[in-house]
Amino acid sequence: MASANNPYLLLTPGPLTTTRSVKEAMLKDWCTWDEEYNLLVTSIRDRLTALASAIRPNDFTAVLMQGSGSFSIEAALGTALPREGGKLAVAVNGAYGERMALMAEVLGIQATVVRFDEREAVNPHLFEQALMADPDITHAAVVHCETTTGILNPLPELAEVVKRQGKVFIVDAMSSFGGIPLDMAELGIDFLISSSNKCIQGVPGFGFVIARKDAIAACRGNARSLSLDLYDQWDTMERQNGKWRYTSPTHAVRAFDQALKELEAEGGIAARHARYSRNQRTLTAGMEEAGFPALLPKEWQSPIITSFRYPNSAFSFPLFYKSLKEAGFVLYPGKLTSEPTFRIGSIGDVYEDDMLRLVDIIQSGGMARYNVQ
Numbered sequence: 513m514a515s516a517n518n519p520y521l522l523l524t525p526g527p528l529t530t531t532r533s534v535k536e537a538m539l540k541d542w543c544t545w546d547e548e549y550n551l552l553v554t555s556i557r558d559r560l561t562a563l564a565s566a567i568r569p570n571d572f573t574a575v576l577m578q579g580s581g582s583f584s585i586e587a588a589l590g591t592a593l594p595r596e597g598g599k600l601a602v603a604v605n606g607a608y609g610e611r612m613a614l615m616a617e618v619l620g621i622q623a624t625v626v627r628f629d630e631r632e633a634v635n636p637h638l639f640e641q642a643l644m645a646d647p648d649i650t651h652a653a654v655v656h657c658e659t660t661t662g663i664l665n666p667l668p669e670l671a672e673v674v675k676r677q678g679k680v681f682i683v684d685a686m687s688s689f690g691g692i693p694l695d696m697a698e699l700g701i702d703f704l705i706s707s708s709n710k711c712i713q714g715v716p717g718f719g720f721v722i723a724r725k726d727a728i729a730a731c732r733g734n735a736r737s738l739s740l741d742l743y744d745q746w747d748t749m750e751r752q753n754g755k756w757r758y759t760s761p762t763h764a765v766r767a768f769d770q771a772l773k774e775l776e777a778e779g780g781i782a783a784r785h786a787r788y789s790r791n792q793r794t795l796t797a798g799m800e801e802a803g804f805p806a807l808l809p810k811e812w813q814s815p816i817i818t819s820f821r822y823p824n825s826a827f828s829f830p831l832f833y834k835s836l837k838e839a840g841f842v843l844y845p846g847k848l849t850s851e852p853t854f855r856i857g858s859i860g861d862v863y864e865d866d867m868l869r870l871v872d873i874i875q876s877g878g879m880a881r882y883n884v885q
């Protein structure tokens with residue numbers, strides 16, 4: 513909720529609105545090296561693998577990595593792919609798929625980029641054809657929720673084709689993990705990446721990679737970077753009971769521990785998914801009534817973030833943004849190249865009442881005030 517020390521709600525895909533108790537967990541000068549801290553890190557790693565697979569959590573291991581979510585994706589790609597003889601296929605239908613393709617290029621990883629229209633979900637059949645067309649491909653990477661538009665790519669169908677083709681499966685689940693149920697063992701995901709400040713509802717500061725134990729154990733010596741060596745980070749956390757290489761983001765880790773407790777108290781991922789879905793449906797119904805059509809058809813729409821089209825050609829997003837920020841809501845600009853849109857997130861410590869208040873404010877003042885004069 514907005515309050516004196518929280519002047520607006522972040523309706524963005526991260527950082528997002530966190531609870532007061534998550535923020536309060538940071539009000540100490542937490543130390544980084546002792547047993548108490550390492551036990552906390554170990555407990556966080558265990559809770560993450562439990563969230564990643566209910567059926568076989570012991571097949572998986574979690575590695576925490578300093579930096580924003582992209583650092584963890586880059587660490588995963590740069591460590592999972594062998595230095596010789598590996599080739600990545602990336603399915604792209606938005607900016608985050610594009611970013612993985614760019615990472616591969618910068619890291620000198622051979623890659624095939626399979627592009628789709630950014631207003632459509634990745635097509636599993638076409639992705640499979642690309643995998644079949646090139647026997648050199650060893651690894652396949654997809655984005656679960658493409659935050660660019662809010663598209664939820666069809667993860668079970670994509671997993672099926674990647675496994676049928678026998679590739680190592682890497683999933684950017686940055687904006688979905690913790691907010692949408694999945695089971696890595698059931699889907700056959702080898703590496704899954706997310707971060708502290710998305711659906712777990714912590715603060716920014718680190719990312720994490722959940723990996724199949726035998727997949728990461730095979731990655732020694734692959735890394736193209738010292739600080740982003742995911743194998744070495746994992747090996748250090750394993751051997752030294754939760755120790756990070758280099759300074760760890762202690763405050764963000766404390767906040768994350770609290771956020772995990774609150775996820776559990778809410779009823780786990782299923783309950784959070786239900787709340788986000790309700791937020792998204794209420795928001796979209798109100799926005800469409802106010803004259804902002806949702807960009808995506810419902811079958812592709814995630815409960816995480818929604819793209820809206822402009823209501824008319826005189827509409828000014830900067831005016832709209834400014835007016836809503838003053839009213840206590842921060843929205844997100846669009847990221848589409850093909851048409852003007854803006855985005856509203858439905859994740860974080862936000863509830864259906866917040867969505868109702870937002871659409872009420874938008875509808876009550878008349879749309880003309882958002883037009884360029």
Ligand SMILES: *Cc1c(COP(=O)(O)O)cnc(C)c1O
Pocket residue numbers: 525526580581582583608655657658659684685686687707
């Ligand atoms: C947020 C996000 C990322 C990572 O972004 P950072 O700014 O580096 O934290 C990557 N992929 C997706 C799908 C995201 O939503």
